Amino acid sequence: MTSQEIREKFLKFFENKGHTIVPSSSLIPDDPSVLLTTAGMQQFAPYLSGQVKPPYKRACSIQKCFRTVDIDEVGDETHHTFFEMLGNWSFGDYFKKGAIDYALDFLISELKIPIEKLWFTVFKGENNIPKDEEAIDLWMKKGIPKEKIFEFGLKDNFWGPTGLTGPCGPCSEIHYERTEKPCSLGKKCGPNCDCGRFVEIWNLVFMEYHKNEKGEYETLPQKNIDTGIGFERLTAILQNKKSGYETDLFLPIMEEISGAKHSGAAPDLTGGSPRMLRIIADHIRGACFLIADGVLPSNIEQGYILRRILRRIIGQGKILNLGEGLPKGVLLPNLAKKVIGLYGDIYPELKKRQVDILTVIQKEEEKFGRALENGLREFGKISHKTISGQEAFNLFSTYGFPLELTKELAKEKGLKVDERGFQEELKKHQEISRAGLEKKFGGHGLGETRVFSKKDEEKIKKLHTATHLLHQALRDVLGEQVKQMGSDINPERLRFDFSYPEKMTLEQIKKVEELVNQKIKENLPVKMEEMDKGKALKSGALSFFKEKYGERIKVYSVGGYSKEICAGPHVERTKELGGFKIKKEQSSSAEIRRIKAVLE
Numbered sequence: 001m002t003s004q005e006i007r008e009k010f011l012k013f014f015e016n017k018g019h020t021i022v023p024s025s026s027l028i029p030d031d032p033s034v035l036l037t038t039a040g041m042q043q044f045a046p047y048l049s050g051q052v053k054p055p056y057k058r059a060c061s062i063q064k065c066f067r068t069v070d071i072d073e074v075g076d077e078t079h080h081t082f083f084e085m086l087g088n089w090s091f092g093d094y095f096k097k098g099a100i101d102y103a104l105d106f107l108i109s110e111l112k113i114p115i116e117k118l119w120f121t122v123f124k125g126e127n128n129i130p131k132d133e134e135a136i137d138l139w140m141k142k143g144i145p146k147e148k149i150f151e152f153g154l155k156d157n158f159w160g161p162t163g164l165t166g167p168c169g170p171c172s173e174i175h176y177e178r179t180e181k182p183c184s185l186g187k188k189c190g191p192n193c194d195c196g197r198f199v200e201i202w203n204l205v206f207m208e209y210h211k212n213e214k215g216e217y218e219t220l221p222q223k224n225i226d227t228g229i230g231f232e233r234l235t236a237i238l239q240n241k242k243s244g245y246e247t248d249l250f251l252p253i254m255e256e257i258s259g260a261k262h263s264g265a266a267p268d269l270t271g272g273s274p275r276m277l278r279i280i281a282d283h284i285r286g287a288c289f290l291i292a293d294g295v296l297p298s299n300i301e302q303g304y305i306l307r308r309i310l311r312r313i314i315g316q317g318k319i320l321n322l323g324e325g326l327p328k329g330v331l332l333p334n335l336a337k338k339v340i341g342l343y344g345d346i347y348p349e350l351k352k353r354q355v356d357i358l359t360v361i362q363k364e365e366e367k368f369g370r371a372l373e374n375g376l377r378e379f380g381k382i383s384h385k386t387i388s389g390q391e392a393f394n395l396f397s398t399y400g401f402p403l404e405l406t407k408e409l410a411k412e413k414g415l416k417v418d419e420r421g422f423q424e425e426l427k428k429h430q431e432i433s434r435a436g437l438e439k440k441f442g443g444h445g446l447g448e449t450r451v452f453s454k455k456d457e458e459k460i461k462k463l464h465t466a467t468h469l470l471h472q473a474l475r476d477v478l479g480e481q482v483k484q485m486g487s488d489i490n491p492e493r494l495r496f497d498f499s500y501p502e503k504m505t506l507e508q509i510k511k512v513e514e515l516v517n518q519k520i521k522e523n524l525p526v527k528m529e530e531m532d533k534g535k536a537l538k539s540g541a542l543s544f545f546k547e548k549y550g551e552r553i554k555v556y557s558v559g560g561y562s563k564e565i566c567a568g569p570h571v572e573r574t575k576e577l578g579g580f581k582i583k584k585e586q587s588s589s590a591e592i593r594r595i596k597a598v599l600e
Helices: 003-016 040-049 096-110 133-141 231-238 251-262 275-292 301-319 331-343 354-380 389-399 403-413 419-445 454-478 506-521 533-538
Strands: 058-066 082-091 118-123 149-152 166-177 198-211 217-230 484-489 494-499 526-532 552-558 562-565 580-589 592-599
Touching: 003 058, 003 082, 003 096, 003 231, 040 058, 040 082, 040 166, 040 198, 040 217, 058 275, 082 096, 082 231, 082 275, 096 133, 096 166, 096 198, 096 217, 118 133, 133 149, 133 166, 166 217, 198 231, 217 231, 251 275, 251 331, 275 301, 275 331, 275 354, 301 331, 301 354, 301 403, 331 354, 354 389, 354 403, 389 403, 389 419, 403 419, 454 484, 454 494, 454 506, 454 552, 454 562, 454 580, 454 592, 506 580, 526 533, 533 552
Parallel strands: 118 149
Antiparallel strands: 058 082, 082 217, 118 166, 166 198, 198 217, 484 494, 494 592, 526 552, 552 562, 580 592
16 A cells, blocks of 8 residues: 555545545744644644634644654654654544544554554553543453553653643554564563564544643643544555655655665665664655745754754765765755655645755755865864763864764764763853853843933834844745844944845845835834733744743734834834834854844
8 A cells, every 4th residue: 555545545534534634734833832843733732722713623634743852763663853644633522432433443444454453552540630441441342452451651641732831631542563473572562662562553632631831730621632643654564664764655765865875786675774874864854844844954943953954964974975976965955856756746845845945955965064074084083982072062063063973973983972071061152152142132132231321222222123123024024934143232223133044135135124114104003011931932922032031021012013022122103213224234153144224
């Protein structure tokens, strides 16, 4: 059964059961407290929490997801950074019985998986949340023997929320028995055993709680169902493969990588594919999807994740001598083309953004490739058995080596890495940088230690308000990857630093300037609200140096246009600002641009 046939069977099955098919949302979630979309339920969170009335009672989707929490496990038989999740939802409609009935019906009747191969887990009860006796009873009524139902606590059988707060609940997992051989660890075996005999394929979440900001579990006004199938795992089972990397979800990508490694020899794609090749295949697929959703390499947030996985590919490709004889900046775009060819019909954004994807990847490969060669020469000078934390940090800060790359290089040479020492050096560097930024930018760029006349204070107030308009205008023109990285304001001008990888064009600068002046002309009101930090972030308020804020913060809104967490002084209406003029746009540091502007 091909992966596309599995997709079609899933959607058709649930559509016939009265579910509305909902397209995948972006990998960039609406919730600003979460970096990436990590589960299918995130786009339905307002419905699950009861905040918004859903337009349908039942839904199903195939959702793009991206997780880095277990990135060190990527390359084994079950873990990926980017993956697809098949899911079905009920918003106050069917509950546990319906979810269990549908899951067994789909697996056994539609996919023809023998019921004897399925094992189950339920929530055992913990932290004053009761044991899920109902789920146990429902599974047994479906003919599942009690000895095939295992009980686990919060860690394994309680799901959510995706952020600090939100809908959550106990869950029941369906596991597939890959082999009937005795446990390789020599113990009584069952689901969640580390021996690899079982693999989880479907998680049924019974959403009946909301975790509040105090960490308390409140009962939701309605009971909901949220389920998720790991598509790569399910495809491997149905195609009788050991991992997703051997299925048609990865085969053309793996062939391209293995061909580059074996210089045209027949690639070995049976269960013994080297882990490094799998990591490269996983990361190039994830990178393509991130870029297609508007992420660019940077040193913060989603851009940092993209840069990290691209550099990991480049580093491991260098270790394996992939693409030997190819011009620089060609290997990764070739792999990206395979990803786009494989997934472009299912996710049209890949084809639509193909030029952007190939350009971004090629630039990053060329840029890091030069640093990598210098770093490898520096690495070659290390002769002692343990790489110190300071040496590992020097490779990171000077040559851009992620710690994972240093560890992999060390493993190749039989060396050890002082990881704790590296983390201590990193923490020390971050503290020095943070202190320097606070001193330089005066918290919100207002120079808290300076003394100004009342007239100068009025000028600063206007310029500070203008930075809010500028920030939003930059995001409107350049994209939402723009983040404020610092600012400095004196009575004569404002200086605004923001994340963006390229020099702005004259047309872009003109658009930003015109947009700010348009909002000034509209004479928008500037209003302040005090609220909890969590609520502010959920409302979409932009933030700057989030770790500095307390639990109660001020949020300034400029009409319906701009909304930011801020403590600085502001005017009452935008017309007070006069005219806005950008005087200069230039580089501040790597991936950071700087604008200097005045009010006339």
